[in-house]
Amino acid sequence: MKIRPYQPSDQPHLIDMLRANTPASFAKEEEPDFIFYLQHETELYFVLEEENQIIACGGINFDQDGHTARISWDMVHPEFQGKGAGTQLLQYRINLLRPMKQINTLIVRTSQTAYGFYKKNGFFLEEINKDYWAKGFDLYLMRQSLS
DSSP states (O other): OEEEEOOGGGHHHHHHHHHHTTTTTSOGGGHHHHHHIIIIIOSEEEEEEETTEEEEEEEEEEOTTSSEEEEEEEEEOGGGTTTTHHHHHHHHHHHHHTTOTTOOEEEEEEOTTTHHHHHHTTOEEEEEEEEEEETTEEEEEEEEEOO
C-alpha cells in the first residue's frame, strides 16, 4: 500500500468511494459537503493506493488556535474495510503531526458508524449530537492528546 498526497484528478474516484459508503457510513446529503471540502478546504489530504487503485482517503486540517489538528473526511472503500487500510492511513497522519510540537490535540468529528474505529485507535468520546450530519447520522466528537 502506498500513501500519497491528494491531487484534484483523484476527485472522481473519491466521490465514487463516498457513494460506495452511502448509506452505510455517510448520508447522501453529505456529498456536496465532501466535494466542497475537496475543492476548497483541504490542507493536508492523502489517498492510500493498492495496486494503483485508491482504496482510502483522509486529511488533516488545523484549527486557528494553533494547537489542534482535525482528522478530516476519512473513508475506506467498502471492499477494503477491516483490512488495515484505515489504521495505516490514520497512523500515517498521526506520525506527521507528532513532530509538530505546537500541535497537542487531535480531534475527529465522526458518526456512530466509525466511532469504534477511533476509540480503538486511542480517541476518547467527548460529545454526541443526534442527527447532526443527517437523520440517523449522529456527530461523535472525539479527542486524542498528542503530548
